[in-house]
Amino acid sequence: MSIVSIKDVQFVNNPARFLDPYHFRVTFECIAPLKDDLEWKLIYVSSPDNMSLDQELDDCLVGPIPVGVNSFEFQGTAPSPSRIPPQDVLGVAALILTGSYNDQEFVRVGYYQNTEYDNEEMREHPPESIQFDRLVRDLSDKPRVTRFNIKWDVAPPHLVQAVNPSGPAVVQSAPVPSANDYMVNSGTNGVAVS
Numbered sequence: 001m002s003i004v005s006i007k008d009v010q011f012v013n014n015p016a017r018f019l020d021p022y023h024f025r026v027t028f029e030c031i032a033p034l035k036d037d038l039e040w041k042l043i044y045v046s047s048p049d050n051m052s053l054d055q056e057l058d059d060c061l062v063g064p065i066p067v068g069v070n071s072f073e074f075q076g077t078a079p080s081p082s083r084i085p086p087q088d089v090l091g092v093a094a095l096i097l098t099g100s101y102n103d104q105e106f107v108r109v110g111y112y113q114n115t116e117y118d119n120e121e122m123r124e125h126p127p128e129s130i131q132f133d134r135l136v137r138d139l140s141d142k143p144r145v146t147r148f149n150i151k152w153d154v155a156p157p158h159l160v161q162a163v164n165p166s167g168p169a170v171v172q173s174a175p176v177p178s179a180n181d182y183m184v185n186s187g188t189n190g191v192a193v194s
Contacts, residue, residue: 002106002107002147002149002150002152003030003031003032003034003101003152003154004028004029004030004031004034004038004065004099004101004106004107005028005029005107005147006026006027006028006099006107006109006145007027007028007029007069008025008026008027009024009025009026009027009097009109009143010024010025010027011023011024011139012024012025012073014137014138014139015136015137015138015139016136016137017118017133017135017136017137018078018115018132018135018136018137019078019081019132019133019135020078021075021076021077021078022042022057022074022075022076022077022078022095023073023074023075024073024074024075024097025071025072025073025074026040026071026072026073026074026097027069027070027071028069028070028071028099029068029069029070030065030066030067030068030070031067032067032152032154033064033065033066033067033154034063034064034065034101034152034153034154035153035154036063036101036102036153037061037062037063037064037065038061038062038063038065038099038100038101039059039060039061039062039099039100039101039103040059040060040061040062040074040097040098040099040100041056041058041059041096041097041098041100042056042057042058042059042074042076042095042096042097043055043056043057043095043096043097043098044057044079044093044094044095044096045093045094045095045096046079046083046084046085046088046089046093047084047085047088048094053083053084053085053088055079055080055083057076057077057078057079058074058075058076058077060072060074081130081132086130089115089130089132089135090115090116090117090126090130090135091114091115091116092112092113092114092115093112093113093115094110094111094112094113095110095111095113095139096108096109096110096111097109097110097111101150101152102150102151102153104148104150104151105148105150106147106148106149106150107145107146107147107148108145108146108148109143109144109145109146110143110144110145110146111139111140111143112139112140113137113138113139113140114137114138114140115135115136115137116135116136117131117134117135117136118134118135118136119134122134
């Protein structure tokens with residue numbers, strides 16, 4: 001069971017110019033107090049066949065984390081054009097938001113990003129040399145969310161030990177959620193998980 005679960009990721013500036021920073025708001029729920037900060041990273045993947053070209057656009061530490069629903073705004077720089085092969089600039093790339101606790105990744109939210117020129121003429125007849133100041137990006141509104149089981153340093157609060165007057169203590173726990181308990185909200189520029 002995860003101590004932290006993402007409830008929503010909203011991009012404040014989508015669509016945007018390719019060279020504009022990414023600006024988004026992350027809302028998550030924490031069900032137990034954490035001793036350490038959460039680390040969030042934003043990664044741009046221009047070429048899925050070559051991880052050495054991945055660009056970490058920014059990272060931040062968020063904490064201390066109180067129990068309940070929390071949110072923060074995060075701004076990441078645009079990818080460096082010089083690190084993107086020319087054949088990978090236009091079309092589809094990926095943007096990945098990761099959440100980690102004590103160097104253990106517990107969630108990964110991936111978005112497809114489409115990059116194209118800002119006018120029909122340039123889209124139909126692209127210039128030989130990429131003109132980055134004329135590019136726009138648009139992030140998909142249907143992210144892929146992957147959750148990882150990690151070792152949290154606290155126990156979830158729903159594990160309650162009940163005292164049985166006629167015998168030993170009984171441990172009660174909440175039912176384990178299934179994949180059907182999660183819903184992706186495709187009507188926004190983000191992910192809403194319930």
